[in-house]
Amino acid sequence: MYDAPANKQSVDQSNQKITARNVQVFYGDKQALRDVSVDIEDRTVTAFIGPSGCGKSTFLRCLNRMNDTVAIARVEGDIRLDGEDIYHPMVDPVQLRAKVGMVFQKPNPFPKSIYDNVAYGPKIHGLTRSKSELDGIVEESLKRAALWNEVKDRLQESGTGLSGGQQQRLCIARAVATGPEVLLMDEPCSALDPIATAQVEELIDDLRQNYSVVIVTHSMQQAARVSQKTAFFHLGNLVEYGETGTIFTNPQDPRTESYITGRIG
């Protein structure tokens, strides 16, 4: 089971896409994350694992400043995307989110047509000058999300009428359409059946060719299957971070070992 990811270790890991240093997150008086420092590499799938409430989703939402929408949330520390501080006062989170796309736990397509779902991002960012260019982006994005063949004849139908797995791939297509550099996925398969999960996992592996993918997952098997790097969070701390193969076969921290062997979590 753990052999497969070991084969994927041969990617180029030299360039770091996101560097986080001493990140602390508070919800009101409660501290949700303590001193998290992680380097996320380009063209790599990085998985965040850990028991519920360990802060992995919180950290993920720091990376595109979705935590800004939570009034009581406060983020401290330093997170850089390509060396630029994303919490710098001059940074507009809207611009950041175009570069750092996000896919959510529950498929949440807009109640619009499939076409409009994918075209929405490029439209608001003014990425296209003509209808044919937009058509091209929609087709390209749907192809990247491995959904094109299933929906190419019904682009004007509602996105909410698709099956759960198709909806989630539509959300991935929507995120890809804005031309992001990083894709954040918050438990993208937790609402899907095993077949849809397999499709999405396969897709994540393809996306690695072009993007840096960060995925939060409850399933350790999933982390092992799709990721090259794994971070284990526990009670708001980053316990261990390293090659997926190493984490699963030779964890350094006793807490990691307990978790992956099923004793805690």
Added chain:
Amino acid sequence: MTDIGSTPAELPGKAHGRSGSLLTESPMMKSRNAAEFRFRAYGLTAIVVALLTLAITLFTIVRDGTPAFFQAKLTYQVFIDAAVVDKNGTADPVEMAKVTTIGYARLLSNSLLAYLDEKGVAVEGMTDKEITDMISKDAPARLRDRVLADPSLVGQTITVKALVGGRIDGYLKGRVTRESSANDSNVTPRQLDMADRMVEAGILRSGFNWRFLTAPDASDLRPEAAGLGIALMGTLYMMMLVLIFTLPIAVAASIYLEEFAPKNWFTDLIEVNISNLAAVPSIVYGILGLAAFINFAGLPSSAPIVGALVLTLMTLPTIIIATRSAIRAVPPSIRDAALGVGASKMQTVFHHVLPLAAPGILTGTILGLASALGETGPLLLIGMVAFVTNYPASPLDGGFMDPATALPVQVYSWASRSDPAFIERSSGAIIVLLIFLVCMNIVAILLRRRFERRW
């Protein structure tokens, strides 16, 4: 859980007799079922009572109000005598306008007497005055308007449909009887006999009364001429203005409070205030409107614009509350999705949240408007109960500033007059008001459907 060795009698359920046959109802179950049955009966009774009340109300209103839509008219030939209406023979409208309705009344009376003679319709011992009194006081004014509008009618014999007095009309509708006429100085039994003859001769006929919907109000002596025209226009003007005032304010306030406002003591205060304002008695808004809009701002009293401002104040809290709950009902995942692809806060609201909240917003708004439509109290205080006989101008010519009344106020003012003919019209006005309401609700439902179909 239980020890394998324990006997069945020791199980907790056994002690309460729950282990009996499934075919017999346990006493506990019996009382539970009875309670459920009683509760259903209460609910059903409540619904039946509510429906009965509604049915009785509607029945009474329709029974009392329908006659208001029908009016008896005399149809006969009138000779427009140039010697009366145009003494100088100039056909000059300014000169002709000097002839008052008294002259035209004479024309109508003389022609009626001649016409009855010709047809041989007569009642023993009836004076000419008794006969001519049967014509409504409103008829000469109508004839005068008609001749002034078209001076070429002078010297011709034209067919006139003249209203009869309210008592004669009431007799044909069964409201006035011979017994009641004995105690009534406004009508004699001979006039009622005459009315019967006229109906037989085909002179007096009852027909649909469009003027009930178009004519202005009329004085106490002429209930047969009173109509809802100005009240309908005033109500229409007010509803237009209320919609124009409330919708943008309510939607903007709701969006700000729901999506942008920070949660602090100040926004909490605003929230509490809005909820409390929704519960303020409407008459209080009337006093406020009188003080603020008429006495302080100097707007004209009885004007639809003042009425609309007062009703706006009154309905705003309701519509804001409805709009906020519609916005709150939009799933947060949609907001996350929009923000996640890099939409700004405003794009998220206008592209995704508002379209999804639109059906709820529309329903809330129209229900708010409907409650404003039926509101009487505040309008009484700002003078919309006035007796208005001139139609307000079109909105482009400042019609919102012209005096007008409103439907519910017209109902109130007619209901408080002594002549039973006005009570009938009051019920008729209620029917019009209800039709207005039903139309607005249908519009609300249609709009809701339309917006919901867009997934």
